[in-house]
Amino acid sequence: MSGTILTLFNGLSLGSILLLIALGLAVTFGLMKVINMAHGELIMIGAYVTYVIQSLFLKYVPESFFDLYFLLSIPIAFFIAAGFGILLEVSLIRFLYKRPLDSLLATYGVGLMLQQLARSIFGAPNVGVQSPSFLNGGLTIGTLVLPYSRLFILSLSILCLVAIFLYFYRTTNGRRVRAVMQNRQMAECLGVQTRRVDLATFAIGSGFAGIAGCALTLLGPIGPTIGTYYIIDAFMVVVVGGVGALVGAVVGAFGIGFFNTVFEFFTSATIGKVLVFMLIIAFLQWRPSGLVSSRSRALDE
Template identity: 80%
Template sequence: MESTLLTLFNGASLGSILLLIALGLAITFGLMNVINMAHGEFIMIGAYVTYIMQTIFIKNVSEQYFDLYFLIAIPAAFIITAAIGMLLEVSLIQFLYKRPLDSLLATWGVGLMLQQLARTIFGAPNVGVTSPSFLKGGLEAAGLVLPYTRIFIIFLVVLCLGAVYLYFYQTSNGRRIRAVMQNRQMAECLGVQTRKVDLMTFAIGSGFAGIAGCALTLLGPIGPSIGTYYIIDAFMVVVVGGVGMLAGTVAGAFGIGFFNTLFEYWTTATLGKVLIFLLIITFLQWKPSGLVGTKSRALD
């Protein structure tokens, strides 16, 4: 029973991490059809924003308020990463819509430049971020110790999902975004400013990548290449869930998380990764549109 509960918790924890990483990509790739290979570098920017915020608090704030740095770093990572995403969209991405191969190559080059910029500013070695005191230790339940950091990430994912749902389905801006993604020409005819919608959508997707980077600082040291470790997993989640479907992204993230945990428990970490790739390939052969297919009235 203890091993079963631990496996379930580890699967939920890994799924929540994958979901937080893939949430921004589900917006930029799934809704905008932009293959953003620099998504991993946006994760890196969010992680370094957290590191900078920690450094500022160490030098300028008393120790009793040190824990506040992480709570401030979460919105700061979102805002700063979203601003950089807006700059990238205005300067490059807007010229590459409906050109997936060009966007892939261009954003891959941007990602390499951002990595080198991070090495120049912060150095090549990894740096550590101290977790706030309220996230140290774990919750004892059923003879197990569940780390507070993992529990916090799960709750953070729930909050982010709730924010995305409210924005896309309960606000006028969200309705404009969904209208543009479903039928751009008709939205333009109805007076929707599609350029503004594109800019805001890409910024929101980039901002959630920054939040993911902030959360990853709770799991270990960070470095210029931290985003490259997760970009493939993020694309797997979006493709398995169904391109453009946020509900499918949630199901894909937790599905991959649970199966990956089970395979690693039965075999080894390396073989488990191989098995999850084989499972995904087999699944896509059976259902190439993903878990949740896109419904449209447009004629092919």
């Protein structure tokens, strides 16, 4: 029973990490149909922002206030990653709408440039980020120990999901975003400034990538290629869940995390990853549009 509960928790933990990484990608990919291969580097930016803030706290802030660095890093990582997202959208993405292959290649090149920039600034070796003291240890339940860091990432992913839901369904800007997703031409005819909606949405998606990078510092050392380890899994979550569907992203993330953990438990990490890919391929043969199909009022072209 303990082994089963631990396996379920590991699947839930991996699913929460994938959800946190894929949330921003689901927003941008769902709205603008842009394949942003630099999403992983936005995650890297959030991780390095956390490292820099930790270094500043170690140098200039009294030790008794050191734990505050991580709580401060979350909003700062969001805004800095969002700023990079705005710069990327204004300088490149806006010229590549409705050109998915061009956007894929261009953002892949931007990702390589950002990786090299990180190597030039911080060096090629990985760097460590010290976890705050309140996230050390774990919650003991009988013979089980559930790490506080994993529980924090789970709580953070749920909080981010609630924030996106409230933004989409409880604000005026969120209604504009959903209108553009359903029918861009009609939204323009009704006075919605779609260019501003695209820019704001891309910035929000990039900001959540920064939060994901901040959370990943709790799991181990970070380096210039930290985002590339997760970008494929993030795209799998978006495709399996359904493009632009938050509910589908949640189910896809936790489903992939659960099956990945179960397969690894009975086989190995490599074989488990292969089995997950095979399961996803079989699923997409059955439902090519994903778990949740987004309805559109636009005529099929």
